Amino acid sequence: METAGSVVGTRSTRTPTPARRPERSRAPNLVRCRAGAVAMQSQPPPPSSVRTVAIPFADLKERGKDLSGRIEEGLGPNGLGIISISDVPGFPALRRTLLRLAPRVASLPEDVKEQLEDPDSRYNFGWSHGKEKLESGKLDTFKGSYYANPILDVPTTDDALLSRYPSYCRPNIWPADHLPELEIAFKALGKLMLEVGLMLASHCDLYVMQHGVGTFDGESLEQTISRSRCHKGRLLYYFPRQFSTQKEEGGSVSSWCGWHTDHGSLTGLTCGLFMRNSEEIPCPDSAAGLYIRTRDNRVVKVTFGEDELAYQIGETTEILSRGRLCATPHCVQAPSGENASNVERSTFAMFMQPDWNETLKFPSEIPYHQEVEFVAEDEIVEIVPNIRMEALNMICGDFGPFFPQIASKVPLWLAVALKRRGKCTVRAPEWMTVDRLTQVLDAERESPREFQPLPFHYIEVSKLLFDHARDDISDAYLVRSLIEDIRDVRFHKVESGLETLSGRTHAVKLKNLSAMEVNIVRPFMVRTLQAFYKHDSPQMIQQADNTGSRSTPVTDRGPRRDLRRR
Numbered sequence: 001m002e003t004a005g006s007v008v009g010t011r012s013t014r015t016p017t018p019a020r021r022p023e024r025s026r027a028p029n030l031v032r033c034r035a036g037a038v039a040m041q042s043q044p045p046p047p048s049s050v051r052t053v054a055i056p057f058a059d060l061k062e063r064g065k066d067l068s069g070r071i072e073e074g075l076g077p078n079g080l081g082i083i084s085i086s087d088v089p090g091f092p093a094l095r096r097t098l099l100r101l102a103p104r105v106a107s108l109p110e111d112v113k114e115q116l117e118d119p120d121s122r123y124n125f126g127w128s129h130g131k132e133k134l135e136s137g138k139l140d141t142f143k144g145s146y147y148a149n150p151i152l153d154v155p156t157t158d159d160a161l162l163s164r165y166p167s168y169c170r171p172n173i174w175p176a177d178h179l180p181e182l183e184i185a186f187k188a189l190g191k192l193m194l195e196v197g198l199m200l201a202s203h204c205d206l207y208v209m210q211h212g213v214g215t216f217d218g219e220s221l222e223q224t225i226s227r228s229r230c231h232k233g234r235l236l237y238y239f240p241r242q243f244s245t246q247k248e249e250g251g252s253v254s255s256w257c258g259w260h261t262d263h264g265s266l267t268g269l270t271c272g273l274f275m276r277n278s279e280e281i282p283c284p285d286s287a288a289g290l291y292i293r294t295r296d297n298r299v300v301k302v303t304f305g306e307d308e309l310a311y312q313i314g315e316t317t318e319i320l321s322r323g324r325l326c327a328t329p330h331c332v333q334a335p336s337g338e339n340a341s342n343v344e345r346s347t348f349a350m351f352m353q354p355d356w357n358e359t360l361k362f363p364s365e366i367p368y369h370q371e372v373e374f375v376a377e378d379e380i381v382e383i384v385p386n387i388r389m390e391a392l393n394m395i396c397g398d399f400g401p402f403f404p405q406i407a408s409k410v411p412l413w414l415a416v417a418l419k420r421r422g423k424c425t426v427r428a429p430e431w432m433t434v435d436r437l438t439q440v441l442d443a444e445r446e447s448p449r450e451f452q453p454l455p456f457h458y459i460e461v462s463k464l465l466f467d468h469a470r471d472d473i474s475d476a477y478l479v480r481s482l483i484e485d486i487r488d489v490r491f492h493k494v495e496s497g498l499e500t501l502s503g504r505t506h507a508v509k510l511k512n513l514s515a516m517e518v519n520i521v522r523p524f525m526v527r528t529l530q531a532f533y534k535h536d537s538p539q540m541i542q543q544a545d546n547t548g549s550r551s552t553p554v555t556d557r558g559p560r561r562d563l564r565r566r
């Protein structure tokens, strides 16, 4: 989901769907595809299945109880990425009642469903089918969704807000004549998932505080969620395969729902309900269902009970918690095999997100922009393979053939994929040596206004190499701390440079900035200059607003980061 509030958007751009959608491609998705290119040759074992980290409701509802260990295991930087709450009173019945209505919505007459659509919200309210895009770029006809705000039917009547944030602010649409029970069931489950989500949020706040981040700089997750007026429920119905007009990407883990991370604060998920001809059945294919990419980059199927409510962190929270709580890439695999015919799946997602005009504080420490890392993965590095392998012919170029002990140049993503399978060592680039980095650091310190030439992706390349090929870097510890020092000195220069911006600034020259530095400066600079222009010439900002009419208010507005006082 798109995220309300003025937090900086720090991830890759989404697939160009008609509006904000949870299905958003990002680096891990593409890493999967890339890893796949190598895996084809080595036939990896099928993905394993992992149980969510579960917390009993009785524990969760105790506000002061220390659940930080469980929160860390479930949602922390090294956690699984998903947590579930068991024994929530009333939940199983509410889940079943609502999920059973999903096929009934999908089978309403076409003209009725058309009346339930809301193009003005870019299909973010009411019925939506075939409007979103799949990873392949084709329209998604595999599933239909019913979107509504389960808490507020009319979040606002302010016309300016309605036209600025239609996907958050427009009123709900309900099939009052054709399926009146939908509204009741949708709201009941949505409210319960919000209530339990708020309890979980308070434990997340506690965990984050214990890890020295303060209460998200005064903005706790619990407060942010509780004052929001734009939470969104999504009732999902995955059509049986033969009713889909498209062929699935055979056997792919993302054959029913593409890889994505949710954008908001916290997402609640029910366990999917499988049906055949509207009769509930056990899932006929053990490989079908929800998959996540774990922090150590494994793709695993996650399981949790029908009577458990699962929660995942959204990107906004990941940013605000400075990565103490992490968003999890996830997708859904369709059942396959003989028993898969006529099998349909329903589920419900509750996207809890900040209010549309919530001011979210940009972390004061240096953020790490994942999408820049993704671009950096195309940097060429040298590897020394320990196997013989045919050439790999990719869209982005041909690499190999590979011979043992013969150095070869490959993009970083391929080096990482081969390294992770123990098939090569990686040669650290020439600039990643203690001598070279010490020189750069000294020079950076000596010249407060200049930046030393370093590779455009020095931060991301070094991070990827430290994460995946640490044993191939001599003096890794020292190299890492030198890079961190260089980065800190340069960021400080960037910040000091920004403090000198004034209304008379028409261009700013910052030579030798790296990708990560540019990425931090860009949204800030745009915002700052717009603010200056606004005071000087209001029509100019008007124009800027109109031309930048992208769907997300978030990325449009950029971060709010206070300049340090001089």
Ligand SMILES: O=C(O)CCC(=O)C(=O)O
Pocket: 001, 022, 023, 234, 236, 257, 262, 269, 272, 290, 330, 332, 347, 349
């Ligand atoms: O179908 C599911 O289990 C997950 C749905 C989901 O991830 C989403 O709607 O964002």
Ligand SMILES: [Fe+2]
Pocket: 022, 260, 261, 262, 267, 330
């Ligand atoms: Fe999702």
